[in-house]
Amino acid sequence: MNALHRMEKSDASGWWEKRRKLYNVALVFAGLGAFACYAAVLDHFSCSGPQCRWSPEDTEITLFTIVVQGFGFLFFMGIANLLFRLGALSEELFRRKNWRTWRRTWFALGLFLSVALPFLVPSLAALRLGNRH
Numbered sequence: 001m002n003a004l005h006r007m008e009k010s011d012a013s014g015w016w017e018k019r020r021k022l023y024n025v026a027l028v029f030a031g032l033g034a035f036a037c038y039a040a041v042l043d044h045f046s047c048s049g050p051q052c053r054w055s056p057e058d059t060e061i062t063l064f065t066i067v068v069q070g071f072g073f074l075f076f077m078g079i080a081n082l083l084f085r086l087g088a089l090s091e092e093l094f095r096r097k098n099w100r101t102w103r104r105t106w107f108a109l110g111l112f113l114s115v116a117l118p119f120l121v122p123s124l125a126a127l128r129l130g131n132r133h
Helices: 003-010 012-045 063-084 087-092 099-130
Strands: none
Touching: 012 063, 012 087, 012 099, 063 087, 063 099, 087 099
8 A cells, every 4th residue: 555545545534524615515505406496386386365275374485484494404504514524434433445435435425315305395395285285
């Protein structure tokens, strides 16, 4: 094992930290995309007029709801960044021989799940509101 290979392998934290910015940018875009989907779901299921079986306020977005959801998203983004730290920790705990594959696989899996998770909110809203029709 050459010196560069040993140094690269031993610097698990450095490898993960170099990818944190990409991870956070992906989270921000996922949050914005999920909010846009949420707004589209509410718009699709919004109701007004005498045929409406529920209050139109159930499906409205206000400045208050945007602020609350924004702070909620920032809170969960902080938790996601704490969980991101598990990548480097997993390398220290499991000491894989194929550490390059391990890093890429766990980073890709964590990124995918972290980006997909915010879309659970509009999906659940669509299911809830869709059952009203």
